[in-house]
Amino acid sequence: MGNSKGEIYLFNTLTRRKELFVPIEKGKVRMYCCGPTVYWYAHIGNFRTYIFEDVLRRVLEFNGFEVRHVMNITDVGHLTSDADTGEDKMEVGAQRERKTVWEIADFYTRKFFEEAERLNILKPTIVCRATDHIADMIEYIRRLEGKGYTYVIDDGVYFDTSKLKDYGKLTGMDFERLNESLKAGARVEFNPNKKHLTDFCLWRFSPKDRKRQMEWNSPWGVGFPGWHIECTVMGMKYLGEHFDIHCGGIDHISIHHTNEIAQAEALTGKPLANYWIHGAFLVFGKSIKMAKSAGEIITVQTLVDEGFDPLAFRYLCLTAHYRSELVFTWESLQSAQNALFTLREHVRSLAENLEKKDDKSPKFGEYYERFLEAINDDLNMPKALALTWTLVREEKALTDHEKYELLMEFDKVFALDLARSMQREEKLPPEVEELIRKREEARKTKDWATADKIREQLRAMGIIIEDTPQGVRWRRVKS
RNA sequence: GCCGGGGUGGCCGAGCGGUUCAGGCGGCUGCCUGCAGAGCAGCUAUACGUGGGUUCAACUCCCACCCCCGGCUCCA
Structure with missing residues (x-):
């Protein structure tokens, strides 16, 4: 499998098999990758997934494909578990740092891309923020409503997952099994008014007793978008209703991507993406x-x-x-x-x-x-x-x-910067330069004791000295 | 409970029916070097969780068991 004729094989979670990659449009790939929630630093586990996605993109480009790579920035809240307190990661972050949620979002978005760059992760073709697409999301929910897929209860507008014949196909479980397993494994309180455990929130109403920093008017009341709608809406906006690849971490299979598929296919009747690709965890x-x-x-x-x-x-x-x-x-x-x-x-x-x-x-x-x-x-x-x-x-x-x-x-x-010389253009501190010079002098007079002493000294400072036919070379070491 | 993925030589990890059982790291020997380092040449451990089965042949397939990890509406 896999060969040099530009034939790429990828493991598709939908079919649980390696499949030949065939783009929708010849020579082009439209790819959506779930991005970070910017309430805190991304950790190296998160970045393992982004590295995997970057490698995927680079492999596609290496094969001559033109890749349109879209990534979202989740900057409006995912509720924590308890619906009564209605906490939101963004708002929690803001309280912690005594900043507005908008400042928090900007700060951690910037940090995210700075760190990604240090890992040589290419910046996506398009980066889109959830809060810039509220109107699009509201419009999308209205259309779902028009097709009869939604219902409203006390805390929000929900998607009725029982209306889709193949809900949960990405997980390998059917509707019944999924609901049973959710019941057995519940670690979080569900709103008892939900019709099915698998139903999920499209639009959540603001709590009545508190003012949120992020909230918007909608036909159903003041509130904010649910957890999965942003990716579906932005993916479709920038890549079309049907695109090639959708990827993310394996943790997204059972909930997030399953619900994205539900929302999308309910409305368009066609697959959202042909290939669903998931990266395993760093443990x-x-x-x-x-x-x-x-x-x-x-x-x-x-x-x-x-x-x-x-x-x-x-x-x-x-x-x-x-x-x-x-x-x-x-x-x-x-x-x-x-x-x-x-x-x-x-x-x-x-x-x-x-x-x-x-x-x-x-x-x-x-x-x-x-x-x-x-x-x-x-x-x-x-x-x-x-x-x-x-x-x-x-x-x-x-x-x-x-x-x-x-x-x-x-x-x-x-993308390992293989051509980067160990020495780079970095300037050494003057005292280090001086020591290296002194050691060279000592070596010239074959004063090995002094030369070795200085080498030890530098070593203690984190500089390794190597004598080569081309002269002295140095490099830093992790001590 | 349910779903998913695993247990490979000191460590990290590929492989997944049959050539010397990837590769890296570490360790060791030699060359080189004033000595190191780097590099080069070579070596390393007789590896595949346990018990059965299928097969001419299993780390690779099947069954059972033990253990680990992840997910199950915060999570890449």
């Missing part, structure tokens, strides 16, 4: 507790604070298949970073020896094909990485220039 090793609710989360900034290159995390994500859980530990991150740095070292040394070549050896095309075959087989990045190591360490038939060129091609998908 944490025993040594790491990430209490989401307690605010103890690991962010990209945390990794940097611990001395890691953010792309070491990207490398770690690439070592596992996107549909497998990946265990995060500091040790596994360290080993990923070691591997990444070594790879960059190889690239650097290959680049030092870029002899002129005229013809490409047949092996060149072979590697290119094998790479394409791996990534086109449901994004088999572990396989692509293994191929990369074989190329770098074992291949003798290719020139350094050819290897370099291949690695640069691969990096269009990996």
